[in-house]
Amino acid sequence: MSIRKGNLQDLSEMLILFQDTITMVCKGDYNPNQIEAWKSGADNKERWLDVMKEQYILIAESENKMVGFCTLAQGNYIDLLFVHKDYQQHGIASQLYNMAEKEAVQQQQKFLTADVSITAKPFFESMGFKVIQEQIVNVKGIDLINYKMEKRL
Template sequence: MKNITSHNHSITLRKGANDDLPEMLQLFRATIDEVGKKDYDIQQIEAWKSGAENEERWMKVIRDQYVLIAVTENQIVGFCTLDQGNYIDLLFVHKDHQSKGIASKLYHSIEKEALQHSEKKLTADVSKTARPFFEKVGFQIVQEQTVNVKGIALTNYKMVKTLSK
């Protein structure tokens, strides 16, 4: 008998495409709602989520960035994007699939991509929520910053990691 309760479905990584946008946006909003709660208040979460309304930005992400999608059983469970070869723009993991190593898998693939293009470092603007993860994979805080989104102040961190072959 197969163990039906096993949630160990394999995660596949693939490049992102235009068709993925609706599901990516859904994941983006739902994750911020759920996971951001402990670090940001309602107004801040709403402001952060409003980033999903900027269609132009997301089309640019798909067009100009290196986009990796994590899929299990035909469902997108996470994504990570690399802009200009050395800036991690987006890293989100589905709220129901947290702490399963998906972010690590995505991140390490993205780092490999950067190394293949001889990048010397990676930078990211990281939320309070994601900060422990980024620290775990070797990023350091350059500075704490306050960004204004629709008039609402959000704290995040400019972080950097020096890459070594």
Template sequence: MNNITSDNHIIIRKGISDDLPEMLQLFTATIDEVCKKDYDLQQLQAWKSGAENEGRWIKVIRDQYVLTAVIENKIVGFCTLDQGNYIDLLFVHKDYQHRGIATMLYQKIEQEALLHHEKELTADVSKTAKIFFEKKGFQVVQEQTVNVKGTSMVNYKMVKHLIS
């Protein structure tokens, strides 16, 4: 296992297929707890249903650059980079919010994009994560309404221009 960094007992490492069950659990629990102030119950249920799409998650691990944050052998966060410049997923466990974990993951993802000479990073960002991404230098390109299993939800197409 090639650990990338360790800070305050947080290890950032590449995600592997064995991480999927824990990542899925973190994904659904985080949506339930952290996002409930921004989305209603029906929206949360529709969003969480993405965890049922096993094929998509297998593809994430196989095709994307996946980083996990681990404390004492427990995954407390993960972030994925698709096509070299699209942040597909960024989630931090509900019990580990506001400890710099998302920032650590994001910084490693940005470094990876810069390593491959990407000019910008993009993301479709929830209402909950919008402030975090703005603090990292992202700007809203447009507010969009997405349809998830027949339920409409607002999120934001965001972009950050990278300076290498």
């Protein structure tokens, strides 16, 4: 597996991975209506183009296939961190996260924050994040629970 910086040509594959991961990996923590509402975020082309233009993007690849990605916004916010359903528990999220944290440290950030799903919360805790608060996010009329988390660097 290799990790490289992302670019606009990665967007279509990122969107597929985003939706597939939510569908398959998060189904134990969210009901079908919540999954569909969350996945609909892929339809917000303007938001994703902003991600591609403004965020630090890392892409994990294995055998010329995208197996994960992570984005860092404003130098201290982990916006997106997704790993392909067939590559869970292989250390990919940890490697992506560690590279994003290294970038934040190089930018002299004092902390990292993230809004994370129920599914991702144990991973972020294992990386040293603490829950600041539980949140209810309304997406297209559907409530989803997530957590505002923070880590001091």
